[in-house]
Amino acid sequence: MKRLSLFKIFFMTHIVFMTILINDAIFRWSGISFYMTFREFLPNLAMMILIFTLMAMLIAVILKLIEILGKSITKRLGIAIGFGMLYAWSFLVVVSVLMVKYLKFWIDSFTSVPYWNIFRFVVLVMILVCASVLTWKLRERLITSITERLKPVFWVFLLISLCSILVAGHHIFQRGGQASPSPARVSHVDSSKPNIILVTFDALSARDMSLNGYERITTPFLEEFVKESHLFTRFHANSNFTTTSLASMLTSKYPWAHQIYHLEGVSEVIRKENLAKVLRENGYTTMAFVANNAVNPLQMDIVKDFDILVPYYKMWFPSRISTSLILIASRELDNYFYITRRWLEFYFHKIFSWGDTANSEFPIHLAFDSFFDQVTTIRKPFFAWIHLMPPHAPYLPPEPHKNTFAGKLEMASSQAQQNFRWGPYPLSQQSEIDSLRKRYDEFILYCDAELKGFVNRLKENRLYDQSLLILSSDHGEMFERGYYTHGGPYLYEPLVHIPMIIHEPGQTHGTQIDTLSEFIDLAPTLLDYIEIPIPKWMEGESFLTVMRGGTPSTRFKFSMWFEKNRSLNHPITTGTVAIFEGDFKLIHYIKENRSELYNLSVDPKEEHDLIDEETQVAQWLKSTILERIQQINATRMESRKRKNEPAITNEK
Numbered sequence: 001m002k003r004l005s006l007f008k009i010f011f012m013t014h015i016v017f018m019t020i021l022i023n024d025a026i027f028r029w030s031g032i033s034f035y036m037t038f039r040e041f042l043p044n045l046a047m048m049i050l051i052f053t054l055m056a057m058l059i060a061v062i063l064k065l066i067e068i069l070g071k072s073i074t075k076r077l078g079i080a081i082g083f084g085m086l087y088a089w090s091f092l093v094v095v096s097v098l099m100v101k102y103l104k105f106w107i108d109s110f111t112s113v114p115y116w117n118i119f120r121f122v123v124l125v126m127i128l129v130c131a132s133v134l135t136w137k138l139r140e141r142l143i144t145s146i147t148e149r150l151k152p153v154f155w156v157f158l159l160i161s162l163c164s165i166l167v168a169g170h171h172i173f174q175r176g177g178q179a180s181p182s183p184a185r186v187s188h189v190d191s192s193k194p195n196i197i198l199v200t201f202d203a204l205s206a207r208d209m210s211l212n213g214y215e216r217i218t219t220p221f222l223e224e225f226v227k228e229s230h231l232f233t234r235f236h237a238n239s240n241f242t243t244t245s246l247a248s249m250l251t252s253k254y255p256w257a258h259q260i261y262h263l264e265g266v267s268e269v270i271r272k273e274n275l276a277k278v279l280r281e282n283g284y285t286t287m288a289f290v291a292n293n294a295v296n297p298l299q300m301d302i303v304k305d306f307d308i309l310v311p312y313y314k315m316w317f318p319s320r321i322s323t324s325l326i327l328i329a330s331r332e333l334d335n336y337f338y339i340t341r342r343w344l345e346f347y348f349h350k351i352f353s354w355g356d357t358a359n360s361e362f363p364i365h366l367a368f369d370s371f372f373d374q375v376t377t378i379r380k381p382f383f384a385w386i387h388l389m390p391p392h393a394p395y396l397p398p399e400p401h402k403n404t405f406a407g408k409l410e411m412a413s414s415q416a417q418q419n420f421r422w423g424p425y426p427l428s429q430q431s432e433i434d435s436l437r438k439r440y441d442e443f444i445l446y447c448d449a450e451l452k453g454f455v456n457r458l459k460e461n462r463l464y465d466q467s468l469l470i471l472s473s474d475h476g477e478m479f480e481r482g483y484y485t486h487g488g489p490y491l492y493e494p495l496v497h498i499p500m501i502i503h504e505p506g507q508t509h510g511t512q513i514d515t516l517s518e519f520i521d522l523a524p525t526l527l528d529y530i531e532i533p534i535p536k537w538m539e540g541e542s543f544l545t546v547m548r549g550g551t552p553s554t555r556f557k558f559s560m561w562f563e564k565n566r567s568l569n570h571p572i573t574t575g576t577v578a579i580f581e582g583d584f585k586l587i588h589y590i591k592e593n594r595s596e597l598y599n600l601s602v603d604p605k606e607e608h609d610l611i612d613e614e615t616q617v618a619q620w621l622k623s624t625i626l627e628r629i630q631q632i633n634a635t636r637m638e639s640r641k642r643k644n645e646p647a648i649t650n651e652k
């Protein structure tokens with residue numbers, strides 16, 4: 001067979017790349033559509049198509065070079081390798097594997113077909129045999145018949161690539177330059193006000209901290225630290241999920257008000273109303289060191305409210321090539337195509353984390369180092385929000401914390417842990433899940449040790465006595481009841497009971513506060529503390545009075561999860577809401593119209609459902625939830641009518 005033209009190689013690589021992208025785009029859109037209109041998504045898709053087209057070109061050139069080089073080498077060696085046939089055969093195999101993969105994906109997402117295991121192998125062998133037979137039968141004609149038959153497909157794909165240049169170009173032109181912080185609107189700055197340092201851990205459950213009586217010693221430093229701080233023992237996250245919960249913390253609004261229910265959630269509400277913005281307008285220098293990209297201010301579209309924003313990837317694995325690549329790609333894409341950026345990251349990680357045996361991902365000290373790098377030069381007072389990935393999965397505690405609770409070989413690597421899917425698990429897997437929990441607890445031990453170092457550095461830098469230091473988390477983690485990790489329909493205590501520790505400047509005595517309080521109360525408390533008026537739009541209440549020994553209010557507290565509800569002005573029809581009142585906690589599953597009631601003071605593990613015993617309390621709490629939902633849905637319908645949006649239901 002004569003040499004393959006570069007065009008024909010590109011013809012094949014482009015078809016492969018576009019096939020991958022189209023399926024991926026459909027899959028992503030099904031999630032992204034919850035919070036974004038297709039118009040907003042389109043430029044990101046166009047950018048992704050352009051990147052994939054360029055990649056297809058690059059791969060084609062590389063394959064061509066391999067062919068030229070390979071031919072000259074094999075010629076000298078006297079062997080004849082048909083590169084044309086080899087490439088055509090590979091094309092047949094790759095396209096068939098993709099087709100089967102997609103078919104499996106679409107079948108799986110509609111029914112509950114079990115994972116293919118043995119079939120996978122059989123199918124692969126069948127594909128290899130069929131492709132080989134076809135290649136052999138067609139031999140000389142193979143390339144011609146592929147290019148002839150797939151010509152229309154190729155030209156349609158190429159046309160899509162060309163149109164993408166227009167769409168992406170138009171978007172860049174329209175969006176203009178980089179977003180920079182908006183000017184703070186205060187004439188004089190009161191430098192006597194304390195700094196605010198808020199450290200939040202991702203997925204730190206209060207239930208796994210020895211500070212709260214957990215059997216494994218996971219928080220020895222914090223046990224000392226609370227002797228000179230306020231410890232809240234009944235503090236709840238407003239959701240069981242990162243973005244939703246932290247959006248509540250920042251906006252002081254319940255999830256049903258800010259409407260950020262999903263991983264990549266953004267909403268008009270947080271852009272207009274958030275804690276950083278208020279602090280900034282009142283003269284505070286605002287800084288964010290957020291290691292989880294899902295809640296990075298960039299992701300939440302609140303960049304303008306931060307004077308200093310350290311990119312999340314600087315707080316990831318600093319030494320890897322993947323990080324540098326992400327860094328280069330991110331810098332430009334962040335400004336215009338942040339969905340594309342996340343999308344690419346997914347591929348980068350897939351490629352570069354393969355075979356990775358790193359012991360600790362997301363080292364905490366990188367975030368703390370970034371903080372100390374910035375803090376010396378900025379104008380005070382400042383607000384610094386440091387959000388750390390640990391103890392979030394994968395649980396990879398470094399030495400000397402590793403193997404404190406688990407055996408050397410128990411769930412020791414990221415790969416071993418990845419075999420366990422997040423979400424429901426069969427109870428037969430409980431012993432493995434218990435092993436995972438040991439690693440999680442070791443990871444908490446690591447967090448605790450790093451915090452100790454952080455507090456010492458604050459003291460060395462003379463910041464400890466000038467700052468209000470807050471330690472908390474976004475949600476918990478679950479290893480029980482057949483549910484692993486977080487998110488999902490459950491709102492049990494391991495998922496929503498989070499730590500809240502506050503150290504006031506110069507505080508020498510500790511207090512324990514057993515009053516019910518929640519994440520949305522934090523922002524008003526901070527403003528109350530530094531004597532800045534609390535805006536009316538904040539739904540939480542300041543717990544400063546309680547910190548000072550005053551009587552707590554009797555307001556209801558809520559936690560909720562709504563991932564299956566569209567957040568763009570659509571009524572709430574599915575999801576779970578928990579309400580806390582005194583010792584009682586009622587969990588209501590909206591779609592199933594089913595509730596559970598627990599008395600947390602006598603049954604902290606939520607094992608005895610009182611729904612049929614305490615009927616009056618249950619009725620009262622349930623109707624409170626339903627009334628609130630009804631109000632919210634009425635407002636949604638109203639605003640939708642105003643916008644004249646077509647109705648979309650959530651029913652499948």
Ligand SMILES: [Zn+2]
Nearest residue numbers: 202203242474
């Ligand atoms: Zn989280």
